[in-house]
Amino acid sequence: MILTNIFVLKDNYIWILYNKDHSCIIIDPGVSDLIIEKINQQKWSPKAILLTHFHKDHTNGVKNIIKKFPNIIVFGPEETKNYNVNKIIKGGDRICLLKNNIYVISTPGHTLGHVSYYLKPYLFCGDTLFSAGCGRVFQNNYLNMYNSIQLIKSFPDNTILCCSHEYTLSNLIFSMLFLPEDKNIKIYYKKVQKKIFLKKNIFPFYLNNEKKINLFLRTDEIYSKKRIGFEKCKNSFEIFYYLRKRKDKFWS
Numbered sequence: 001m002i003l004t005n006i007f008v009l010k011d012n013y014i015w016i017l018y019n020k021d022h023s024c025i026i027i028d029p030g031v032s033d034l035i036i037e038k039i040n041q042q043k044w045s046p047k048a049i050l051l052t053h054f055h056k057d058h059t060n061g062v063k064n065i066i067k068k069f070p071n072i073i074v075f076g077p078e079e080t081k082n083y084n085v086n087k088i089i090k091g092g093d094r095i096c097l098l099k100n101n102i103y104v105i106s107t108p109g110h111t112l113g114h115v116s117y118y119l120k121p122y123l124f125c126g127d128t129l130f131s132a133g134c135g136r137v138f139q140n141n142y143l144n145m146y147n148s149i150q151l152i153k154s155f156p157d158n159t160i161l162c163c164s165h166e167y168t169l170s171n172l173i174f175s176m177l178f179l180p181e182d183k184n185i186k187i188y189y190k191k192v193q194k195k196i197f198l199k200k201n202i203f204p205f206y207l208n209n210e211k212k213i214n215l216f217l218r219t220d221e222i223y224s225k226k227r228i229g230f231e232k233c234k235n236s237f238e239i240f241y242y243l244r245k246r247k248d249k250f251w252s
């Protein structure tokens with residue numbers, strides 16, 4: 001399986017997996033035009049769409065794509081049932097597509113029914129985790145979001161996070177407000193800045209690097225090392241809650 005992405009809207013990644021016989025799977029198509037154009041250009045035969053959650057910037061393209069390719073099967077959690085989904089899936093399910101097993105992982109928090117899809121080494125984690133950051137928490141679902149992030153942290157180090165938004169630079173600037181002396185964050189920030197300047201793709205995001213630079217994956221460490229600025233937080237979850245609330249007010 002080969003992975004590619006298309007950058008759409010302001011900052012969305014749409015992911016496409018394809019194989020040598022030109023079959024493909026599309027993850028979270030927030031738009032249709034660019035996807036259909038790419039499919040035609042590459043002479044791909046789309047077999048399925050996977051949806052992580054119901055937000056429009058992840059689902060808006062579904063209707064037109066299936067109009068053009070009516071045999072596509074659309075998989076999604078219960079909350080996406082009104083978005084042309086024909087197979088409702090839930091955490092723990094296994095989907096077999098293009099001769100590969102794709103595991104559905106329940107990752108609530110950004111929305112109540114958010115799921116991620118794991119096809120080793122790729123984790124399509126939607127709006128749960130971003131490089132150097134994490135998604136917003138709607139419906140006051142903070143504990144679920146924290147647990148989902150802890151679950152992702154337990155995946156193999158070589159897991160490649162296929163997130164749905166590109167906020168890396170802004171996330172790193174935010175992180176440096178809290179850990180200004182952190183070497184790993186500084187190095188990664190310079191690397192990302194350089195790639196942006198050279199108009200290069202920032203991806204891939206490896207979990208082992210994220211564990212070093214993503215504050216939301218480091219709440220245990222921040223707590224145990226009693227980092228300055230977090231004195232009022234009584235545990236790792238409270239650090240997560242504090243950081244997420246602060247990030248909501250930070251420009252991005």
Ligand SMILES: [Zn+2]
Pocket residue numbers: 053055110127
């Ligand atoms: Zn979303």
